[in-house]
Amino acid sequence: MGSRMVTAVVTILLARYIGASDYGAFSIAIAIATVMAYFTDAGLSNTFIREATKPNINIDSLVNSYLKIRLCFAVVSIIISFFIIHFFYDDTNIQSLIGWVVYPTIIGCSFMGVGVSYFQAKESMGVSTALNVIQGFSSAFGMLFVIILNSTILMAAICFSMSYIIAGIVSIFLLKREKILFKGWTKSILDNFWLFTINGIIIMLLPQLGPIILGKVTTLSNVGYFSTAYKIPSVLYQIPGVIATAFYPRLFSLGNSGNIKKHRELSIQELKIMSFVGILVAIPFITHPDFWISLLLGQKWEAASKGLSILAMIVVLQSISYPLADYLTTIGKQGTRTLVIFITFIIAIFAYAVLGDKYGVVGGAFAAIITEVSLIIGYSFFNKKYIYHFGKSIKWNVLSFLLCLIISKFFSITDYVLLKIILLETIYIGIVLLLDRETFLTIVSFIQKIKKKRIIL
Structure with missing residues (x-):
């Protein structure tokens, strides 16, 4: 990491x-x-x-x-x-x-x-x-x-x-x-290699569609602004992404053995932890994109800040969509996951082409969000039997996140950006761990397993 x-x-x-x-x-x-x-x-x-x-x-x-x-x-x-x-x-x-x-x-x-x-x-x-x-x-x-x-x-x-x-x-x-x-x-x-191939090709293509399509419908400068703004959340996602990597072999093992109950419980744990961490790392970049662009790139790259404020939401959305997708994959429903991704891929092409051509960096950013939301809707549709359990498991994460966004937007806590970010993160962590003891215990258990297996974060 x-x-x-x-x-x-x-x-x-x-x-x-x-x-x-x-x-x-x-x-x-x-x-x-x-x-x-x-x-x-x-x-x-x-x-x-x-x-x-x-x-x-x-x-x-x-x-x-x-x-x-x-x-x-x-x-x-x-x-x-x-x-x-x-x-x-x-x-x-x-x-x-x-x-x-x-x-x-x-x-x-x-x-x-x-x-x-x-x-x-x-x-x-x-x-x-x-x-x-x-x-x-x-x-x-x-x-x-x-x-x-x-x-x-x-x-x-x-x-x-x-x-x-x-x-x-x-x-x-x-x-x-x-x-x-x-x-x-x-x-x-x-x-069944072909199912994984189609699925994998589209998963791999989705984050690359932005630069490739925008390169045909807008200027290289806009591609540069978009790619730089996209780079930040794509790296941030690696933090919750490590969690998915740790869960994946165990989910496959439970899926292969037909232990559906434990498989579902483990999937819910994955969703709880990934969404908690994903929101945590995304909050500073959603609420203060100008600060980060100015700090990392300088004033000349100011045009990328609006894109970053939108694209940072990708970290949150992927931290929800990936556990839902892993659930389908590891119980043998790879074909279903492939269908969802294929439909989303078509939507993404049109979104990038139309919005990128009309609105440049901001249009490309909204196209990326439309892509991730489409994935969540698709996976949820095919997880209807258990979607209530999945949704219930992250309700406090989502509510705490929305509260932090409201506080950032309408309340002036302090003029110091870094201090404000620290306070927002503290509020988010405090609310989740105070109201959802199950999430707290799940995170503690996962950290202990990480230390035991010496996973490098």
């Missing part, structure tokens, strides 16, 4: 250094790289974890199958990337920038992803997180190096993508230390 924070800060400093237009181009390159790198996995990590949590599985054969398929996908991704870069972009500088970001990222992700999924399935969250830490810090140090040496945006692209190569090498080294033999074939890894 610390690595993502460092990476986010350095990326924001890079944006401040290179300006909105160049950062807009860099954001488009990263968006394309993220899309194409995903195709080296295409949902395999989900089927891998599903199979790895089954009893009596041959882990050597499973890991070997996973790696071979990912490498085949990587070759296809590189070929497709080449045609996309040279067909959709005429500027040779843009082509070069995207190429240097995309190709190494695809290769690095192929190897890095195997290690991350393996250790996640083993519930060795410390090792799994360490690989992300290595990638994050490598990227951060590389871009900081670019800023200090007053280097070019192309060098920043190279430093960004090489961080995945480094993490990929470390991943294979760690798997070798686990005495993985890399032999055999487990065909069950491909069972």
